[in-house]
Amino acid sequence: MDTVKTWAATDGSVKAAVLVALILLSTLATYLLQQPGFPENAPKLHHEDRWVVGTRAYFSKRWDFFRDAAARSATGMWSFHVGRLPIIGLSGPEGRKVFFESKQLDMSKGYAVLFGQSPDVDPMAPDDKDPSKQSNYILTTLTRLLKRENMPSLLARILKDVRANLSTLATTTPSSSPQTIDPFATIYAHIAQLTTRTFACDALADNPTNLASILSNFAAIDKSATPLTMMYPRIPTRASISRFLAGIRLYRLIDAVARARIASSGLRPNDPLQSLLDQGHTADKIVGFVVSALFAGMVNTGLNTAWTLCYLALDPVWLARAREEVRGALDRHVPEAEVPGRRQRTLDRICGVPLQAWEAEFPVLEWCVRDTMRIHMQGAALRANFSGREVGLGRGEVVPDRTFVVYHTADIHLDESVYPDPLRWDPGRYMPERAEDRGAHLAFLGWGAARHPCLGKAFAKLEMTTTLAAFITLFDFSLVDLKGEPLARLPAPDRNQWQIEGPRGPVRMRVGRREGVVF
Numbered sequence: 001m002d003t004v005k006t007w008a009a010t011d012g013s014v015k016a017a018v019l020v021a022l023i024l025l026s027t028l029a030t031y032l033l034q035q036p037g038f039p040e041n042a043p044k045l046h047h048e049d050r051w052v053v054g055t056r057a058y059f060s061k062r063w064d065f066f067r068d069a070a071a072r073s074a075t076g077m078w079s080f081h082v083g084r085l086p087i088i089g090l091s092g093p094e095g096r097k098v099f100f101e102s103k104q105l106d107m108s109k110g111y112a113v114l115f116g117q118s119p120d121v122d123p124m125a126p127d128d129k130d131p132s133k134q135s136n137y138i139l140t141t142l143t144r145l146l147k148r149e150n151m152p153s154l155l156a157r158i159l160k161d162v163r164a165n166l167s168t169l170a171t172t173t174p175s176s177s178p179q180t181i182d183p184f185a186t187i188y189a190h191i192a193q194l195t196t197r198t199f200a201c202d203a204l205a206d207n208p209t210n211l212a213s214i215l216s217n218f219a220a221i222d223k224s225a226t227p228l229t230m231m232y233p234r235i236p237t238r239a240s241i242s243r244f245l246a247g248i249r250l251y252r253l254i255d256a257v258a259r260a261r262i263a264s265s266g267l268r269p270n271d272p273l274q275s276l277l278d279q280g281h282t283a284d285k286i287v288g289f290v291v292s293a294l295f296a297g298m299v300n301t302g303l304n305t306a307w308t309l310c311y312l313a314l315d316p317v318w319l320a321r322a323r324e325e326v327r328g329a330l331d332r333h334v335p336e337a338e339v340p341g342r343r344q345r346t347l348d349r350i351c352g353v354p355l356q357a358w359e360a361e362f363p364v365l366e367w368c369v370r371d372t373m374r375i376h377m378q379g380a381a382l383r384a385n386f387s388g389r390e391v392g393l394g395r396g397e398v399v400p401d402r403t404f405v406v407y408h409t410a411d412i413h414l415d416e417s418v419y420p421d422p423l424r425w426d427p428g429r430y431m432p433e434r435a436e437d438r439g440a441h442l443a444f445l446g447w448g449a450a451r452h453p454c455l456g457k458a459f460a461k462l463e464m465t466t467t468l469a470a471f472i473t474l475f476d477f478s479l480v481d482l483k484g485e486p487l488a489r490l491p492a493p494d495r496n497q498w499q500i501e502g503p504r505g506p507v508r509m510r511v512g513r514r515e516g517v518v519f
């Protein structure tokens with residue numbers, strides 16, 4: 001009775017505030033607690049699946065969770081939740097085939113929702129076309145930029161950075177004594193620069209402050225992928241606010257260059273930014289495209305190149321083969337020319353190798369990179385089934401409509417029946433006489449497969465081959481720890497990581513000028 005009296009006597013604005021707070025709280029509670037169930041013909045629910053949170057091990061021990069769930073399930077498939085999102089885990093040959101070949105499974109919605117980086121996407125809306133519209137725009141623009149006839153000019157852009165950055169490394173390395181670098185920072189910065197040049201413009205790529213800002217904002221966005229932002233992307237958390245602010249800073253950076261272009265009456269450079277401006281695209285779309293292209297292009301290329309160099313530093317046999325391959329290509333395509341008064345610089349010869357040779361004549365370097373990708377690109381590939389129909393999995397099981405689907409690449413990449421001694425880096429696996437990557441259907445997923453092969457593969461291969469060829473030809477290099485003591489092996493990678501990462505412990509590289517090379 002007292003409560004009723006107190007409420008009646010309360011000021012109108014306070015009442016309104018209390019009502020709004022109650023409505024907000026109940027909306028939040030409904031949002032958090034709603035967790036769709038699975039139909040009977042979905043794979044069996046994971047034994048650790050809990051109301052509200054779902055299966056925590058998906059976040060805390062990702063590969064262990066996949067391996068254990070697949071082993072416990074009679075069919076290799078299982079159901080679980082991430083927060084309120086219903087997910088089907090797939091494994092084995094049938095699971096892999098459905099995952100990569102089904103027309104009903106949507107890649108862009110899978111990543112937009114399960115990566116938690118797109119809070120504006122309603123995860124469960126069947127008719128939510130916004131993520132696909134934006135991703136269609138990005139895919140179309142990327143496809144146009146990366147088409148075959150543009151490869152010669154793309155190679156020229158790549159070689160501009162290979163020449164400049166490796167010349168700088170040579171200049172800062174005295175001929176008498178080696179210097180120590182962090183290969184992951186050095187190579188990542190190099191790849192970041194040439195990716196920015198390729199998908200945006202020289203103005204951003206050539207300005208060290210802009211480049212540093214791109215790198216730090218990317219790191220902030222990368223770190224913002226926490227379990228909470230993935231499960232509840234619309235709830236503001238420290239991570240999601242930091243991601244939002246990093247996004248704004250990136251937007252401002254790119255937008256400022258675009259605006260300066262529009263305002264200037266001078267000669268317009270011929271680069272992707274200008275071409276998008278000329279086609280009348282809005283600033284929002286252009287910035288969205290540049291940020292997505294940098295995301296798709298930088299992390300995988302930068303880290304795989306750095307890891308490959310580290311493996312080569314520890315493997316004199318494969319290093320010698322790779323060097324021999326580069327020497328052969330130089331002899332065939334750019335024999336040493338007499339420059340009056342001096343010998344031709346080795347880096348100039350490397351940059352003179354033609355496109356066709358870069359694409360076809362470096363199998364050893366390709367096998368090296370391939371095994372790095374197999375070992376290090378561990379993580380869940382993501383899809384969504386919002387096709388309005390079930391997707392059959394065989395043995396009576398289905399992926400229901402309005403459900404997400406995940407497949408862990410380690411399921412095949414670390415399968416010892418396909419890749420014996422799977423944690424060993426061994427480029428010889430891909431030699432024609434062994435061809436372990438042909439030992440099962442879709443056995444190598446490093447470049448995607450079936451319906452979603454990597455759109456940037458040809459470009460990324462050029463970036464990696466040119467960078468590796470130049471580095472191993474110009475420098476002697478070995479791994480050391482922080483005290484400069486030799487490192488005999490790399491720190492073991494964390495199998496439960498969500499995506500490719502740098503080493504867990506400190507790895508440094510002693511780099512010295514190679515004898516016989518003309519600098």
Ligand code: HEM
Pocket residue numbers: 107139142293294296297298300301304373377381382445446447448449451452453454455456457459460
């Ligand atoms: C070493 C470098 C790279 C690696 C290892 C790599 C790997 C992959 C993989 C595994 C997929 C398929 C993912 C899945 O099925 O869930 C993929 C797709 C894709 N990649 Fe790459 N990628 C690399 C570089 C690039 C670059 C430089 C670009 C362009 C900027 C790019 C653009 C794309 C796009 C747009 C897709 C989606 C294709 C689709 O929607 O069908 N990638 N990549």
